[in-house]
Structures are given as C-alpha cells and as structure tokens.
Amino acid sequence: MNFLRQNYWRITVSFVVICLLQFAFIYFKKISDDNYPSYRDNNFSVFGLNIPRNLSFCEEKIPTNDYALKDNLEKEFFMNKEWKSNAGYLFSKAQKWFPYIEPILKKEGVPDDFKYVAVIESHLSNAISPMGAAGFWQLVPSTATHYGLVVNENVDERLDVEKSTRVACKLIKYAYSIFKNWTLTAAAYNLGVGGLQNALAKQNTNSYYDLLLNRETGSFIYRILAYKTLFSNPENLGLKKKTLNYYSKVPVKIITVDSSITDLNHFAKTVNCNIALLKLFNPWLLGDKLNNPDKHIFEFKIPKKTNADYSYYYADLMKRVKTDSNITQLAINDSLLVGEENVINHVINEKESLKDIAEFYEINEADLKEWNQIVDSIGIKPGQMLIIKLKRNKIGN
Numbered sequence: 001m002n003f004l005r006q007n008y009w010r011i012t013v014s015f016v017v018i019c020l021l022q023f024a025f026i027y028f029k030k031i032s033d034d035n036y037p038s039y040r041d042n043n044f045s046v047f048g049l050n051i052p053r054n055l056s057f058c059e060e061k062i063p064t065n066d067y068a069l070k071d072n073l074e075k076e077f078f079m080n081k082e083w084k085s086n087a088g089y090l091f092s093k094a095q096k097w098f099p100y101i102e103p104i105l106k107k108e109g110v111p112d113d114f115k116y117v118a119v120i121e122s123h124l125s126n127a128i129s130p131m132g133a134a135g136f137w138q139l140v141p142s143t144a145t146h147y148g149l150v151v152n153e154n155v156d157e158r159l160d161v162e163k164s165t166r167v168a169c170k171l172i173k174y175a176y177s178i179f180k181n182w183t184l185t186a187a188a189y190n191l192g193v194g195g196l197q198n199a200l201a202k203q204n205t206n207s208y209y210d211l212l213l214n215r216e217t218g219s220f221i222y223r224i225l226a227y228k229t230l231f232s233n234p235e236n237l238g239l240k241k242k243t244l245n246y247y248s249k250v251p252v253k254i255i256t257v258d259s260s261i262t263d264l265n266h267f268a269k270t271v272n273c274n275i276a277l278l279k280l281f282n283p284w285l286l287g288d289k290l291n292n293p294d295k296h297i298f299e300f301k302i303p304k305k306t307n308a309d310y311s312y313y314y315a316d317l318m319k320r321v322k323t324d325s326n327i328t329q330l331a332i333n334d335s336l337l338v339g340e341e342n343v344i345n346h347v348i349n350e351k352e353s354l355k356d357i358a359e360f361y362e363i364n365e366a367d368l369k370e371w372n373q374i375v376d377s378i379g380i381k382p383g384q385m386l387i388i389k390l391k392r393n394k395i396g397n
Contacts, residue, residue: 055073055225057225058111058113058182059111060182062209063209073226075222076219076223090123091231091244093124094231094244095244095247096124096247098244098246099249100161100249101118101161102115104165104169110169111182113182113224116227116228117189117224118136118168120223120227122137124136126159126316135160135161136161136165137168139158139168141158143167144158144164144167148167150298152291154290156284159283160284161317168189171189172186172189174193175189175193181206181208183209184200184208187208187220187221190217190220191217196217247313250303250310251304251305252304255299255300255302256297257290258296260291260292261290262289264278264279264288264289265288271300272306273306277306277310280311280314280317281314348380348381353380354368354369354380357388361388367389368386371387
C-alpha cells in the first residue's frame with residue numbers, strides 16, 4: 001500500500017502515456033488507411049490478391065482516398081479472371097521483347113513504364129486491328145507514314161518492333177509536350193491528343209482521374225498499373241514469385257538495300273539464308289518481292305546462325321488479328337499451334353525446378369517431362385529452353 005502511495009504519480013503518468021500512445025497508434029493507422037484505397041470488396045474479401053500501396057505511373061503517384069478510383073482499380077485487378085492463366089504467356093513474351101523495347105525508350109527519353117502500353121495494345125504481338133492499326137504499338141497507317149515508316153501492299157514497317165517503338169516514342173514525346181503530364185500522355189496515346197484535349201476542356205479538369213471517358217481509355221491507366229504490378233510484383237496478384245530474366249537478343253547482321261527485289265527467295269539464297277528465316281526475322285515483308293521505286297533504304301536482319309530453330313522466339317512477329325477481347329489470334333499458319341493446344345517456350349531460371357514451372361503454368365509435371373523428353377529432373381540447367389503446351393483457353397484464345 002505504501003508503495004502505491006509513494007509511486008502514485010509515477011504510475012498515473014505511465015498509465016496516461018500508454019493510453020496516449022495507443023490512441024495515437026489507432027488514430028494514425030486510421031489516417032493511413034483512409035489515405036489509401038481499401039482493396040476489399042463490399043461483399044467479400046479478395047483472397048490471394050493485393051493491390052500494392054503507393055502505385056505510380058512514370059513516378060506520378062495516383063491520387064488516394066477516392067472511392068471511384070478504388071472501384072476502377074479493383075475492376076482491373078480483381079475482375080479480370082484471365083490474369084493467372086495469361087501470366088505465363090505474357091512473362092514469356094516480355095522476357096523476349098522488353099530487351100528490344102527498353103533501350104529505345106531510354107535513348108528517346110521516354111519513361112520505362114510506357115513499355116506496358118505495348119503489352120496492353122498488342123500483348124507484345126504483331127496484331128492487326130479491325131480499324132487497321134498494326135504492330136506492337138498499334139500504329140495506324142497515316143501516323144506510321146507521317147513518321148517515316150513505309151506502309152504499302154508489300155511492305156509494312158509497323159511490324160518491325162524496333163522501328164515501331166521509335167515512332168511510338170515520337171508520338172509519346174509529342175503528347176507530353178502538350179500535356180506536360182505522363183499519365184495524360186498515356187491516355188492520349190489511346191484516345192488521341194485532340195480527343196483528350198476536348199475531354200479536358202469540356203469537363204474543366206486537368207487530371208486523368210477526374211475525367212469521364214469511353215470505356216477503353218477510361219480504364220487504360222488502371223490497366224497499365226495492373227500490368228506493371230503483374231510484371232514487377234506478381235505475388236500481389238496471387239502468383240508465385242517470378243522475376244523477369246531476359247533472353248539474349250538473337251545475333252543478326254544487317255544488310256541494307258535501296259533497290260527493288262523481284263524475287264525474295266533468290267535474295268535469301270544470296271545472303272546465305274532461306275525465305276522462311278528471311279520473313280521470320282523481317283516480318284514487314286508482306287509478299288514475295290520488294291517494290292522500291294523511291295529508293296527507300298530497307299534494313300534486312302539476317303541471323304548470324306542460320307541453322308538454328310527460331311520459330312518459338314519469333315512467332316510473336318507473325319501477323320495476328322486483334323479481337324474485341326484485346327487478345328490476338330493468328331491470321332496465318334503458325335507452326336506453334338498443335339491441335340487444341342498452343343506451344344510456348346520457357347527458359348529455365350536459376351533455382352527453378354520443374355515442379356515450380358509446372359505449378360506456375362498449371363500443368364502436370366509428368367506432361368512437362370514428356371514434352372521435353374526429360375528423364376532425370378536433376379539434369380535440367382538454367383538457360384535451358386522448355387516446351388510448354390497450354391490449352392488455347394489458357395492464353396485467352
């Protein structure tokens with residue numbers, strides 16, 4: 001009793017301090033939670049999926065504490081049921097094509113996040129839309145020719161990944177010179193500069209997140225954020241941790257031509273190649289000849305190693321028809337299609353087992369061994385390429 005009397009004020013002060021600390025913790029936690037969208041559906045929790053906080057596009061942070069924004073993000077992250085089934089397919093493509101796209105974006109001064117625009121527009125394929133847009137960046141003929149690409153009956157340089165990426169950079173930089181904002185620039189890539197200017201003026205705002213736009217453009221930035229999360233933090237979408245280990249670029253030699261070629265088959269032989277490889281590495285060639293009355297300088301890519309099978313690697317460059325679902329289907333014969341299956345390739349990463357790969361693609365490990373004639377799992381090595389056979393509905397077809 002004497003102890004309590006002697007230490008009454010000390011105990012009281014300690015108690016008050018503890019209460020204040022608890023109150024402060026609860027208060028600031030509530031503020032923190034209020035300042036970020038709560039990614040929990042009104043009727044149920046979304047298990048295995050999590051939208052990371054502090055999302056940004058080109059280092060421009062998205063606004064917080066906005067119910068409409070939260071709703072739009074949830075639609076892209078949670079209502080797209082094809083995330084997991086498409087993930088392996090898109091990872092495989094990104095590992096091949098980001099090494100071609102990223103250096104060009106950097107050289108042109110365009111933020112790296114714009115590579116996800118190509119993922120959205122074409123799923124990193126040479127898609128042809130019903131409206132005539134084509135290639136990884138879905139350029140229309142008038143835009144492509146305005147920026148120096150050749151588009152005619154026997155040549156379509158929009159199907160050259162590197163050339164089309166350079167043109168896309170010019171479009172992006174032009175839009176940025178007008179809007180001075182990367183988020184609005186990305187929206188303008190989808191809607192057009194004039195269309196976005198009109199929308200901003202009519203709705204008296206300068207923020208993408210305050211605009212009421214058509215369905216495609218209205219969800220465009222949210223979809224970019226979802227794809228960015230998929231590639232940089234796949235575990236947030238309920239996927240097993242997987243990092244992008246880029247494939248090496250296929251070594252090629254460049255042969256420049258400034259004249260017409262009446263027979264591409266004969267030309268292929270003169271450069272120690274064959275017509276199949278010539279067209280695989282130069283998908284912008286549409287026919288069996290090259291008409292070039294204007295003496296345009298064309299660059300032919302010829303693989304330095306001509307006896308290798310590049311069909312898996314370069315299949316994405318085959319012409320495809322873009323459907324309304326934003327998934328592409330082949331428009332020409334594709335050697336990768338086998339019955340009701342689609343064959344893709346997977347390069348084994350460090351510390352990756354056959355079991356890990358089978359789980360990621362949701363396939364049977366025994367089937368994986370059979371497709372690749374693997375008897376002993378211990379014998380697999382990093383860098384080894386595996387054949388993966390997915391049902392067409394696994395990749396959205």
